[in-house]
Amino acid sequence: MAAWSERLAGVRGVLLDISGVLHDSGEGGGVPIPGSVEALARLKRSQLKVRFCTNESQKSRGDLVGLLRHMGFDISEGEVTAPAPATCLILKERGLRPHLLIHDGIRSEFAQIDTSNPNCVVIADAGESFSYQNMNKAFQVLMELDNPVLISLGKGRYYKETSGLMLDVGAYTKALEYACGIKAEVVGKPAPGYFQSALQEMGVESHEAQ
Amino acid sequence: MAAWSERLAGVRGVLLDISGVLHDSGEGGGVPIPGSVEALARLKRSQLKVRFCTNESQKSRGDLVGLLRHMGFDISEGEVTAPAPATCLILKERGLRPHLLIHDGIRSEFAQIDTSNPNCVVIADAGESFSYQNMNKAFQVLMELDNPVLISLGKGRYYKETSGLMLDVGAYTKALEYACGIKAEVVGKPAPGYFQSALQEMGVESHEAQ
Numbered sequence: 001m002a003a004w005s006e007r008l009a010g011v012r013g014v015l016l017d018i019s020g021v022l023h024d025s026g027e028g029g030g031v032p033i034p035g036s037v038e039a040l041a042r043l044k045r046s047q048l049k050v051r052f053c054t055n056e057s058q059k060s061r062g063d064l065v066g067l068l069r070h071m072g073f074d075i076s077e078g079e080v081t082a083p084a085p086a087t088c089l090i091l092k093e094r095g096l097r098p099h100l101l102i103h104d105g106i107r108s109e110f111a112q113i114d115t116s117n118p119n120c121v122v123i124a125d126a127g128e129s130f131s132y133q134n135m136n137k138a139f140q141v142l143m144e145l146d147n148p149v150l151i152s153l154g155k156g157r158y159y160k161e162t163s164g165l166m167l168d169v170g171a172y173t174k175a176l177e178y179a180c181g182i183k184a185e186v187v188g189k190p191a192p193g194y195f196q197s198a199l200q201e202m203g204v205e206s207h208e209a210q
Numbered sequence: 211m212a213a214w215s216e217r218l219a220g221v222r223g224v225l226l227d228i229s230g231v232l233h234d235s236g237e238g239g240g241v242p243i244p245g246s247v248e249a250l251a252r253l254k255r256s257q258l259k260v261r262f263c264t265n266e267s268q269k270s271r272g273d274l275v276g277l278l279r280h281m282g283f284d285i286s287e288g289e290v291t292a293p294a295p296a297t298c299l300i301l302k303e304r305g306l307r308p309h310l311l312i313h314d315g316i317r318s319e320f321a322q323i324d325t326s327n328p329n330c331v332v333i334a335d336a337g338e339s340f341s342y343q344n345m346n347k348a349f350q351v352l353m354e355l356d357n358p359v360l361i362s363l364g365k366g367r368y369y370k371e372t373s374g375l376m377l378d379v380g381a382y383t384k385a386l387e388y389a390c391g392i393k394a395e396v397v398g399k400p401a402p403g404y405f406q407s408a409l410q411e412m413g414v415e416s417h418e419a420q
Contacts, residue, residue, distance in 0.1 A: 033223075126342075127342060128341075128342045128343070129342070130341075130342040130345070131338075131340075131341055131342070132337060132338050132339070132340040132341070133338070134339070134379070135377055135381075136376060136377050139368065139375070139377050139381075140374060140375060143368075143375055155357070156387060157389045157391070158349065158353075158389050159388075164350060165350060165353055166346060167342070167345055167346050167349050167389055168389070170388060170389070171349075171385035171386070171388050171389040172385055174384045174385055174387075174388040175377070175381035175382055175384055175385040176381070177277070177384075178367060178380060178381050178384040179367045179368050179377055179378070179380070179381040180367075194353075195301070
């Protein structure tokens with residue numbers, strides 16, 4: 001294996017995931033992964049640019065960063081690429097008014113969005129809010145549209161919490177896709193455009209990042 | 211269009227769906243579809259054998275038949291092919307002990323089934339019982355199995371109730387399939403084996419039925 005200095009030749013920036021990389025989420029915000037606070041501090045002291053790219057869609061960026069700072073991580077809101085703000089840009093650009101199937105913890109990110117008379121559905125990791133009633137309401141909204149648009153914040157199958165594996169938004173997106181006979185647009189990893197926007201915000205080209 | 215007598219030449223039996231054919235389900239058991247009580251009565255007076263083949267998985271056969279009789283339909287429990295009893299046969303044959311993700315209305319059909327230490331998941335149209343917590347529990351059971359078996363009672367996308375369209379079991383089965391990376395076994399229409407067993411119970415060959 002090549003030395004780190006060799007492997008990092010030409011690399012100007014590092015894009016870090018958050019959940020499962022910095023911490024394991026869970027009750028009370030979860031726990032830091034051993035060594036990750038120190039690793040991030042070292043990266044920040046280096047010449048490399050650092051940015052965070054997450055699919056977190058249960059918490060607002062503010063709440064997420066607050067939790068991580070409390071655990072000792074050197075992180076600020078402006079350094080985080082998250083799917084909810086990216087979705088808000090898309091909604092505004094395309095004149096879309098969403099019905100929101102989301103967790104209450106992220107509702108504040110959509111405060112400036114017109115949700116009257118919806119012409120699309122936005123689905124995020126709603127957790128306990130994935131009730132039958134809420135899923136059925138989103139389904140009915142889609143079925144009433146001539147051109148049903150479903151925007152999914154990520155397409156994860158599941159994630160790990162301190163208490164065990166948890167179903168992620170991707171599973172529920174598949175349910176709506178199947179019921180409505182449509183294909184969702186994914187905002188979040190692994191959509192290439194999402195990584196690109198994170199790189200742009202970091203100010204490096206894709207061949208310069210790791 | 212050929213006359214009915216011509217079209218029915220060689221036909222010895224008729225397999226009828228229930229929901230959407232005899233009645234529209236909904237609050238208080240739903241409402242009969244106009245003309246269907248009389249049409250069934252005429253069929254029963256004819257030379258044709260009649261059997262019912264449903265994907266109903268929220269109610270036990272007894273409860274379903276009770277509702278339909280109350281609406282005026284000439285129907286008895288023994289004339290109904292339903293996915294829950296068919297599933298029980300499969301579970302017994304293969305020594306499977308299910309974790310049940312089902313509606314309370316159908317739990318009695320599984321009364322004779324060993325559900326201790328589950329080695330498979332059975333999913334039916336659980337309606338309001340499709341909570342995040344219940345879905346996640348079924349997901350966790352599957353993820354803990356070396357050879358995860360998921361049996362789905364039908365794979366309908368949605369059905370119509372008097373109050374509107376409702377998400378059906380197929381959507382939730384897709385969610386679990388995606389999350390676990392597996393394929394469910396379907397007991398119910400449109401699985402050919404399910405139609406075959408209904409025909410067998412009616413005592414006619416597939417080319418003799420309509």
